[in-house]
Amino acid sequence: MPAHVAESDSPPDPTGTTDPLAHERAHLAASRAALRGMREDVQALDIRDVTANWVNAAVLQSQIDDRIKALADLSHTPLFFGRLDYLHAVGGELAEGADGERFYIGRRHVHDAVGDPMVIDWRAPVSQPYYQASRTDPRDVVLRRRFGYTGGELTAYEDEHLTDPAEAEHTSRLLQAEIERPRVGPMRDIVATIQPEQDEIVRSGLGGTVCVQGGPGTGKTAVGLHRVAYLLYAHRERLARTGTLVIGPNRSFLHYIEQVLPALGELEVKQATVDDLVRAGVEVRGEDEAATAVVKGDARMAEVLRRAVRSHVTAPVEPVVVVRGSRRWRVPAHEIQEMVDELLARDMRYGAAHEALPQRIAHAVLVRMEEAGEAPDDRVQNAVARNPAVKAAVKAVWPAVDPAKLVLRLLSDAEFLAAHAEGLLSEEEQERLLWAKPARSVKSAKWSAADAVLIDEATDLITRTHSLGHVVLDEAQDLSPMQYRAVGRRCSTGSATVLGDLAQGTTPWSTESWAEALFHLGKADAVVEELTAGFRVPREVIAYASRLLPAISPGLAPVESVRESPGSLVVREVAGGADGLDAAVVAACEESLRHEGSIGLIAADARIPALGAALAEAGHAYLSPGEETTAESRLTLVPASLAKGLEYDYVVLDEPAAVVDGEPDERTGLRRLYVALTRAVSGLTVLHAAPLPGALA
Numbered sequence: 001m002p003a004h005v006a007e008s009d010s011p012p013d014p015t016g017t018t019d020p021l022a023h024e025r026a027h028l029a030a031s032r033a034a035l036r037g038m039r040e041d042v043q044a045l046d047i048r049d050v051t052a053n054w055v056n057a058a059v060l061q062s063q064i065d066d067r068i069k070a071l072a073d074l075s076h077t078p079l080f081f082g083r084l085d086y087l088h089a090v091g092g093e094l095a096e097g098a099d100g101e102r103f104y105i106g107r108r109h110v111h112d113a114v115g116d117p118m119v120i121d122w123r124a125p126v127s128q129p130y131y132q133a134s135r136t137d138p139r140d141v142v143l144r145r146r147f148g149y150t151g152g153e154l155t156a157y158e159d160e161h162l163t164d165p166a167e168a169e170h171t172s173r174l175l176q177a178e179i180e181r182p183r184v185g186p187m188r189d190i191v192a193t194i195q196p197e198q199d200e201i202v203r204s205g206l207g208g209t210v211c212v213q214g215g216p217g218t219g220k221t222a223v224g225l226h227r228v229a230y231l232l233y234a235h236r237e238r239l240a241r242t243g244t245l246v247i248g249p250n251r252s253f254l255h256y257i258e259q260v261l262p263a264l265g266e267l268e269v270k271q272a273t274v275d276d277l278v279r280a281g282v283e284v285r286g287e288d289e290a291a292t293a294v295v296k297g298d299a300r301m302a303e304v305l306r307r308a309v310r311s312h313v314t315a316p317v318e319p320v321v322v323v324r325g326s327r328r329w330r331v332p333a334h335e336i337q338e339m340v341d342e343l344l345a346r347d348m349r350y351g352a353a354h355e356a357l358p359q360r361i362a363h364a365v366l367v368r369m370e371e372a373g374e375a376p377d378d379r380v381q382n383a384v385a386r387n388p389a390v391k392a393a394v395k396a397v398w399p400a401v402d403p404a405k406l407v408l409r410l411l412s413d414a415e416f417l418a419a420h421a422e423g424l425l426s427e428e429e430q431e432r433l434l435w436a437k438p439a440r441s442v443k444s445a446k447w448s449a450a451d452a453v454l455i456d457e458a459t460d461l462i463t464r465t466h467s468l469g470h471v472v473l474d475e476a477q478d479l480s481p482m483q484y485r486a487v488g489r490r491c492s493t494g495s496a497t498v499l500g501d502l503a504q505g506t507t508p509w510s511t512e513s514w515a516e517a518l519f520h521l522g523k524a525d526a527v528v529e530e531l532t533a534g535f536r537v538p539r540e541v542i543a544y545a546s547r548l549l550p551a552i553s554p555g556l557a558p559v560e561s562v563r564e565s566p567g568s569l570v571v572r573e574v575a576g577g578a579d580g581l582d583a584a585v586v587a588a589c590e591e592s593l594r595h596e597g598s599i600g601l602i603a604a605d606a607r608i609p610a611l612g613a614a615l616a617e618a619g620h621a622y623l624s625p626g627e628e629t630t631a632e633s634r635l636t637l638v639p640a641s642l643a644k645g646l647e648y649d650y651v652v653l654d655e656p657a658a659v660v661d662g663e664p665d666e667r668t669g670l671r672r673l674y675v676a677l678t679r680a681v682s683g684l685t686v687l688h689a690a691p692l693p694g695a696l697a
Helices: 020-043 054-070 173-180 196-202 220-234 236-242 251-257 274-278 290-296 300-310 333-345 350-371 378-385 388-397 403-412 414-421 427-433 449-462 481-489 514-521 539-552 577-592 605-617 656-661 666-677
Strands: 005-007 080-086 102-106 117-121 141-150 153-161 210-214 244-248 270-273 320-324 327-331 470-473 495-500 527-531 569-573 599-603 635-639 648-654 680-688
Touching: 020 054, 020 080, 020 102, 020 117, 020 153, 141 173, 153 173, 196 220, 196 527, 210 220, 210 514, 220 236, 220 244, 220 470, 220 495, 244 251, 251 270, 270 274, 274 449, 274 481, 290 427, 290 449, 300 403, 300 414, 300 449, 300 481, 320 388, 327 350, 333 350, 333 388, 350 378, 350 388, 350 449, 403 414, 403 449, 414 427, 449 481, 481 514, 495 514, 514 527, 539 569, 539 666, 539 680, 577 599, 577 605, 577 648, 577 680, 599 605, 599 656, 605 635, 648 656, 648 666, 656 666, 656 680
Parallel strands: 102 117, 210 495, 210 527, 244 270, 244 470, 470 495, 569 680, 599 635, 599 648, 648 680
Antiparallel strands: 005 153, 080 102, 080 141, 141 153, 320 327
């Protein structure tokens, strides 16, 4: 028998009726009241008598303010989305004839005035069977109930009796409806629709790095964000000290996902692009040709930089003579050389060794003092380390190095580059690196994004980069080896969640394999998980896009969509050249706007101005990627280069051949097209005047 689904348009019944829907609505109302009470309790806290000074007061008040924000009741966000009825009491069996325990599963914990739970956080261990329990493994769950909402109002429920052999397997209507709910506004959480294979990744431990390979619509981004939320729940104190970071491909993408974690009550997770991480103190104003960027992003550049940094260390030629009072203390050159050799052998950061060398020389002086009968202490050693003679010797032997100046010299001085690239880079590759017109200074240089990564690498060779507790890296397939190293430095003592799809790599240096990427990240022992069940893209659309896989990523398994949606794909050839195509695109957008939800018009970057003008002439206002859609403004004009990671209810794709031709090579172009073809949730219309790319046709 199918699971029971009940729907109602009646208002909540506060009378305590036996009607199940009214009972659940009453529990929702009581839970919201309890949440308000929790928030009011925090707002009423008086900290005047518990803080020793204004600094402590400011810190505590900030924590209270964050707690108040986390307890906000979002009217259109369901407080709970599911219910579990257990056969026994959790942690022990009940007396004969007694009912098992019941838990409502939601986005955050809510308790009543006496501390009894009314809603259980979805991350709590007792909530896990909501995602994992099945008829073959019910995990002591008798009933799993899903709730349906309309505008924040509880309107339906659906039951699964996991221990009832007479109840047949079925596809959840409410689950399907939640997945297909129109997308207006930024990305939302999937906490109510997490699937078992996704849940296993979400709840994997903090200690290890996880890499998730997932095709379009498999929910890998949502899985990564929900894993952050879970880790913050399970290891809050540790991650509060060490920090967490979400890294996305561009600002539009980060803006799109920025509301997911706050909706789950997590307000402190920082977001950045790789460019944000490495641009500290460097203004990026230039752009590399693709071939040059590939060389700059190659992992061999790390060794070139290491050699260049170490080249500043020179052999001492004179002894160090320290004068203190009437005594002169002499440390011969060969002894200083031994100190230098020992520091080089330890492979310390260049800057740390620069700081250690004067202390080594000072210690040698103190040994001589003690042999002469004196009794120097640490203060004397520190004074000797600051002695002008010692400082002059260190400056000559192990001088300070400025990372930006070092990279500037490598890109400007052919002899300097050749000396440190010997055996690593070919002459042709070295020529690609050298600037045609060398910059006069760090400030006047037109640094590229790849140059900033090189400076970041050089900086880490000199001074260790601060490591965070956990980093989420999304759209990772587009990173170069040197960019992976830059991210890896930010989690060298922590862990990472790496998300991506090899078939969507659209940079000339995109990742060929996850094993290679994880090696450069410094996480070679990471576990690689693959998500192949698609929940976002309709089956007809993903099957059409998957025609490209043999050309762009041979051997990669296509996504198997769980959503069959007849009529979701339209491919139409347009006559009349560019003008005819522009008119057809505008008409297709108008047709899509008759549906509920967001509309994305995706086109080759070069086509964006013409399509923008055509939309404006037809009287259609449009948004840019990352701008929040509203019920009144639902059409976004998306350059193909910014489409990755975004999703729209309906997509109109303009001229596939132009998308391919807009990239440096055919494989990259086809990958860009694969991305554009897989952004739709409900329907895709492909319009073309030129012949379709052969791999697609």
